[in-house]
Amino acid sequence: MTAAPPGPGSPAGAPAMKRFGLAGWSGSGKTTLLARLIPALTACGVTVSTLKHAHHAFDIDTPGKDSHTHRVAGAAEVMVASRHRWALIRELRDEPEPDLDALVARMAPVDLLLVEGFKFHPHPKLEVWRAATGKPPLHPEDPWIVAIAGDRPEPAPGHAPTDLPVFDLDDIEAIADFVLAACGLQPAGPDRSLAPEAPER
Numbered sequence: 001m002t003a004a005p006p007g008p009g010s011p012a013g014a015p016a017m018k019r020f021g022l023a024g025w026s027g028s029g030k031t032t033l034l035a036r037l038i039p040a041l042t043a044c045g046v047t048v049s050t051l052k053h054a055h056h057a058f059d060i061d062t063p064g065k066d067s068h069t070h071r072v073a074g075a076a077e078v079m080v081a082s083r084h085r086w087a088l089i090r091e092l093r094d095e096p097e098p099d100l101d102a103l104v105a106r107m108a109p110v111d112l113l114l115v116e117g118f119k120f121h122p123h124p125k126l127e128v129w130r131a132a133t134g135k136p137p138l139h140p141e142d143p144w145i146v147a148i149a150g151d152r153p154e155p156a157p158g159h160a161p162t163d164l165p166v167f168d169l170d171d172i173e174a175i176a177d178f179v180l181a182a183c184g185l186q187p188a189g190p191d192r193s194l195a196p197e198a199p200e201r
Helices: 030-042 066-072 100-104 172-183
Strands: 018-023 048-052 077-081 086-090 112-116 125-129 145-150
Touching: 018 030, 018 172, 030 048, 030 112, 030 172, 048 100, 066 077, 125 172, 145 172
Parallel strands: 018 112, 018 125, 048 112, 125 145
Antiparallel strands: 077 086
């Protein structure tokens, strides 16, 4: 396993964060679903963090800013901090990409970590699938997919119809209930009215 530099991680003796993933092709609606699912879960009293995998050389820094200048000059890590938030940017340069476990070890503990991407990592996942993407479903080849949100897939040739639960993408409360149950988490609050309305698709 590729190690990441030391991070906050979970304190000794603390229960491990529950992980639950969202998998799906680009354009399937994963990010839109996450943006509605997070407030539904936090309204239940569950603390939530997210981890997203990028498939390209993403950059959250801005050329011309001091932090970008420090990084380009050769700094291994650059931290930017204010009263409202802080961010740590690590330039891998010739280091291998850390795996999911190494990245999670850097994160402060919460009740639930929602993972977008890392679709081949062995953790429970909800597949977000819509026929409009023109892509085949992932669940026939991934035993870690435990439910589907979106359209009900037609069975692939040689496969039986799926017996996985299939949720409407707009049924946020049912999806939140499923995620909590799948992770063994109990809601701490009754109000789930904070999930925003779905945007037009």
